[in-house]
Amino acid sequence: MPLSEHEQRLLEQMERALYAEDPKFATALEGSRLRLHTRKRVYQAVGGLVVGVALLVAGVMVKGLWPISVVGFLVVLGSGVLAVAAWRGGAAAAPGAAAPGAPGTGPAKASRKLGGRQKRRVTDRLEERWQRRQDERGR
Incomplete structure (x- = not known):
């Protein structure tokens, strides 16, 4: 059930008040959510790497199925890019960074x-x- 405009404004005001009163606590709360999202992306990327390597090896082992190895290579490449992007995104917003609700950040x-x-x-x-x-x- 989506929040009404009034409820969204109240929530934003509460968030700003929390950042104003205790920015360290607010950043810590936000960081745990971010770490969970980053960890999930990294796990997805590792799963993609495993599947991609399996496809790559299967395509190389069976004659005439080289397109499978090409697909496996692309899956490995995409998973690697996803892992690096998730890792860098999580590191950029580490605790100590400015609060997202703060103006000009x-x-x-x-x-x-x-x-x-x-x-x-x-x-x-x-x-x-x-x-x-x-x-x-x-x-």
Whole structure:
């Protein structure tokens, strides 16, 4: 049974209030749903890989059934793409990313922010190591 417009607005207001009051808790709740969806996609992709490999091997073993091996290869390829897409999609919206209801944020923008922070951290660590080495050589 779908929600009425009034109920949808109330639900959105409640979500915004939850994000405003306790964004860490709201993100944790959302993350568990996302992880479940990602895990389901990865399992589907693994199943597709198994079926694709079986078709590929069956097509190679039986003479004259090379089209089956081509279909198997395509299934393996598609399953691999699905697995990578599901894996990257789950990692991009990891806990710590901005809340989806927050204004001016989206999955692409949140992942760019996370990536930028991680890159800065790596470069900062590299610079610190470089400085330590220079200090040790200078002593």
